[in-house]
Amino acid sequence: MIVKEQVRTEMSADGAPRETFVINIGPQHPATHGVLRVKMTMDGEYVVRAEPVCGYIHRMQEKMGENRTYAQFLPNTSRIDYLSAMTYTHAFVGAVERAAKLQVPPRAEYIRVITSELNRISSHLVWWGAFLLDLGGFTPLLYAFDDREKILDLLEGITGSRLTYSYYRIGGLCNDVDDTFIKGTRAFVAQMRPRLKMYRGLVTDNIILRKRLIDIGPISKEMCRKYGATGPVIRGSGIPYDVRRVEPYSVYPEFDFIIPTFQEGDSMSRYLVRMEEMAQSLRIIEQALDKLPAGPVMAEKVPRVLKLPAGDYCYAVEAARGRFAVRIVSDNKEIPYRVKLRTPSLSNLSLFEEASAGMLLPDALALMGSLDLVIPDIDR
Amino acid sequence: MEAQEDSAQALKDCAPYVKFAKLDELLALGRANSLWPLTFGLACCAIEMMAAGASRFDLARFGAEVFRPSPRQADLMIVAGTINKKMAAAVKTLYDQMPEPKWVIAMGNCAISGGPFVFPGQYAVIEGVDKLFPVDVYIPGCPPRPEALIEGLLKLEEKLTGKRRWPIVKAE
Amino acid sequence: MSTNGLQPKIDSAQPASPPAAPAVPPKAALTTGQQSTVTSHQTPVTSDQSSVTSQQPTAPNPPSPVPSPQSPIPNPLAHLSLPFHGVDYAAKGYHVEATVAPDQVVLAAELLDKEGLSLDTITGVDWMAEGQMEVVYDYFHPAKALRVVVRTRIPRDKAEIATIQKVFPGANWHERETHDFFGIRFLGHPNLTPFLLPEDADYHPLRKDFAQ
Numbered sequence: 152m153i154v155k156e157q158v159r160t161e162m163s164a165d166g167a168p169r170e171t172f173v174i175n176i177g178p179q180h181p182a183t184h185g186v187l188r189v190k191m192t193m194d195g196e197y198v199v200r201a202e203p204v205c206g207y208i209h210r211m212q213e214k215m216g217e218n219r220t221y222a223q224f225l226p227n228t229s230r231i232d233y234l235s236a237m238t239y240t241h242a243f244v245g246a247v248e249r250a251a252k253l254q255v256p257p258r259a260e261y262i263r264v265i266t267s268e269l270n271r272i273s274s275h276l277v278w279w280g281a282f283l284l285d286l287g288g289f290t291p292l293l294y295a296f297d298d299r300e301k302i303l304d305l306l307e308g309i310t311g312s313r314l315t316y317s318y319y320r321i322g323g324l325c326n327d328v329d330d331t332f333i334k335g336t337r338a339f340v341a342q343m344r345p346r347l348k349m350y351r352g353l354v355t356d357n358i359i360l361r362k363r364l365i366d367i368g369p370i371s372k373e374m375c376r377k378y379g380a381t382g383p384v385i386r387g388s389g390i391p392y393d394v395r396r397v398e399p400y401s402v403y404p405e406f407d408f409i410i411p412t413f414q415e416g417d418s419m420s421r422y423l424v425r426m427e428e429m430a431q432s433l434r435i436i437e438q439a440l441d442k443l444p445a446g447p448v449m450a451e452k453v454p455r456v457l458k459l460p461a462g463d464y465c466y467a468v469e470a471a472r473g474r475f476a477v478r479i480v481s482d483n484k485e486i487p488y489r490v491k492l493r494t495p496s497l498s499n500l501s502l503f504e505e506a507s508a509g510m511l512l513p514d515a516l517a518l519m520g521s522l523d524l525v526i527p528d529i530d531r
Numbered sequence: 532m533e534a535q536e537d538s539a540q541a542l543k544d545c546a547p548y549v550k551f552a553k554l555d556e557l558l559a560l561g562r563a564n565s566l567w568p569l570t571f572g573l574a575c576c577a578i579e580m581m582a583a584g585a586s587r588f589d590l591a592r593f594g595a596e597v598f599r600p601s602p603r604q605a606d607l608m609i610v611a612g613t614i615n616k617k618m619a620a621a622v623k624t625l626y627d628q629m630p631e632p633k634w635v636i637a638m639g640n641c642a643i644s645g646g647p648f649v650f651p652g653q654y655a656v657i658e659g660v661d662k663l664f665p666v667d668v669y670i671p672g673c674p675p676r677p678e679a680l681i682e683g684l685l686k687l688e689e690k691l692t693g694k695r696r697w698p699i700v701k702a703e
Numbered sequence: 704m705s706t707n708g709l710q711p712k713i714d715s716a717q718p719a720s721p722p723a724a725p726a727v728p729p730k731a732a733l734t735t736g737q738q739s740t741v742t743s744h745q746t747p748v749t750s751d752q753s754s755v756t757s758q759q760p761t762a763p764n765p766p767s768p769v770p771s772p773q774s775p776i777p778n779p780l781a782h783l784s785l786p787f788h789g790v791d792y793a794a795k796g797y798h799v800e801a802t803v804a805p806d807q808v809v810l811a812a813e814l815l816d817k818e819g820l821s822l823d824t825i826t827g828v829d830w831m832a833e834g835q836m837e838v839v840y841d842y843f844h845p846a847k848a849l850r851v852v853v854r855t856r857i858p859r860d861k862a863e864i865a866t867i868q869k870v871f872p873g874a875n876w877h878e879r880e881t882h883d884f885f886g887i888r889f890l891g892h893p894n895l896t897p898f899l900l901p902e903d904a905d906y907h908p909l910r911k912d913f914a915q
Contacts, residue, residue, distance in 0.1 A: 178618060179571060179621060181598075186612075186615075205898060206617050207618040208573060208612070209617065209900065213884070214652075214908055214909060218651075227647070230574075233574070234578065292585065296585035297585070297587065300585075300587045313676065314578055314579060314674050315673065315674065375821070376821045376845060377873055379822040379824070385845065397847065398843075462795070464795055465841075465850070467843075476824070476841070478796075488828070498873055501875065502873070505872070527574050655908075
């Protein structure tokens with residue numbers, strides 16, 4: 152919906168009158184990746200001020216945390232950021248396990264890593280397809296969804312669900328993986344590498360994409376730090392911050408992978424970070440499959456009625472969009488006292504107002520697409 | 532009398548080449564075969580809607596792959612996701628902006644009845660899109676599979692044309 | 704490739720033509736023969752394990768064993784003027800914590816800003832039984848494992864606290880959200896309007912006495 156609200160005449164810095172108008176992008180818009188409304192004050196084609204308005208998909212996740220037991224809250228975690236649902240569930244069960252001092256068996260940890268990395272690849276594929284759609288290229292979306300269907304087949308075989316898995320349980324997993332999954336995952340890794348190479352030739356090296364993304368939307372290191380931006384946004388600005396490396400969790404220290412980081416801080420850097428991350432996730436999956444130990448997938452003594460000792464507990468993971476952290480405040484009851492979800496998209500979008508000032512409108516949308524937002528992640 | 536027999540014979544002769552039908556049925560067939568959905572993905576179900584439009588599940592077979600961004604050009608609103616109290620006014624505006632004839636599919640549990648976000652003391656979710664405007668087809672699931680969305684679309688086509696033109700897939 | 708007007712950065716080198724081999728090859732390709740060469744418009748700074756200092760032991764089997772009570776918990780912020788103390792990370796998930804008075808939160812933000820930390824999130828906890836609201840500020844360091852929590856308590860019926868928005872502009876949205884949910888007023892905030900709730904919302908849902 153684009154509604155012209157008002158026309159104002161302002162004086163610009165050099166004294167010439169400048170007529171600005173306000174348009175709404177969203178909340179229903181193909182390029183906002185969800186229900187986000189951006190109030191843009193425009194000077195012709197240039198953005199004077201872009202003010203995101205959120206809350207159109209606020210689903211009371213934190214309030215539900217105070218109304219559900221720890222096990223009952225698990226399905227909610229998948230629906231906060233539905234594209235990287237596994238990693239979000241990982242953060243929540245990790246926080247509960249940390250508080251309850253539960254020892255998760257190694258096999259469960261390795262399978263968690265494998266499924267989280269598969270989830271990361273499928274999330275980046277959706278981002279890639281949708282981003283190219285924003286820029287006007289329709290074909291990569293179909294390629295991306297084709298590859299994604301293969302991942303979803305694998306994950307559906309073990310979890311039963313395609314998008315919002317509730318596969319992890321407090322203390323481990325709900326069921327073990329079978330040979331079909333392991334063979335299928337190896338076959339997927341083998342066929343995905345040439346596909347990534349094809350994407351590089353088809354899209355990344357495309358002159359139109361390069362002209363649209365190089366030098367567009369520069370975000371400095373200082374801006375990232377002041378706004379708390381994480382994930383590919385901060386790695387595209389030259390800071391190699393990845394929770395898997397800086398605050399290691401699960402069995403990530405066992406694997407050999409690099410953190411792709413690019414200096415320039417423009418949209419192309421963020422794009423390349425994600426493309427490289429997909430390749431690195433394939434490496435992690437391969438190593439995890441090679442090292443997968445035998446054993447149980449559920450911790451031994453998980454109480455049926457779980458009460459955490461009073462206090463607050465945190466757990467952070469590297470989701471596809473950035474750093475996702477859960478803070479549980481408990482008062483020794485079955486239901487938490489407070490569940491705080493620190494989501495990456497909120498911090499990443501908060502710098503949009505400052506970063507997009509003075510840009511052309513299509514460039515501002517390219518910047519927004521390169522931030523990789525999922526709006527229910529912001530609104531919770 | 533001869534003219535009548537002639538015309539009856541003429542009808543028989545041209546039967547392989549000319550078909551006659553009621554205009555209503557013809558229009559209904561045309562509309563059912565080319566439903567143009569509005570891109571109205573709100574939350575998780577939107578991803579399954581996109582997957583239904585992608586190459587594996589392929590809504591294009593049923594004529595419904597042309598997702599229109601503008602409600603003025605769409606005749607089907609697939610409400611995929613949770614309706615919020617803040618968003619409700621926008622949803623109603625979009626529905627009102629769609630020209631007649633228009634249909635609504637409520638995809639996913641949230642659009643049917645608020646989904647997993649209904650709990651005592653809830654303050655933000657509208658419990659079902661049929662509280663705002665009438666719905667033609669409900670597709671349960673959280674999220675429903677793309678095949679379920681296609682089945683919902685076929686049910687809508689059955690509602691439009693009066694008969695179902697595609698086989699029903701039974702579980703083996 | 705025409706110049707794209709980039710300010711030359713200290714480390715990156717511009718390759719002459721687009722699909723050029725990268726100047727820094729990625730670390731140790733696996734024997735499976737996969738290749739992850741990056742064809743990019745600038746040299747990537749790929750970090751390997753040694754470039755990021757981590758204070759955490761790389762234990763293979765998480766969670767790390769609970770340290771014995773005798774082993775000292777490190778406190779990297781002991782030199783600051785506010786009462787920061789070290790916390791057992793394996794048990795709690797953060798490294799350093801401080802409970803400060805409400806008029807010291809801006810000072811805490813400035814000190815942590817100088818240390819190079821980044822703002823993680825701001826939130827509130829409604830301790831209705833004690834008649835207090837707790838405001839919790841989370842910070843993280845973008846280069847090393849250092850997660851800091853700053854807490855403060857304010858009275859529930861006069862829930863006001865200064866904004867740290869001038870130190871960390873990212874606090875703008877976090878404070879609006881905390882105001883939405885708890886009704887805490889952040890003094891000096893330029894735009895304390897509803898953020899996640901509807902524009903005309905006059906309720907604060909996460910307060911413990913909220914009833915629909």
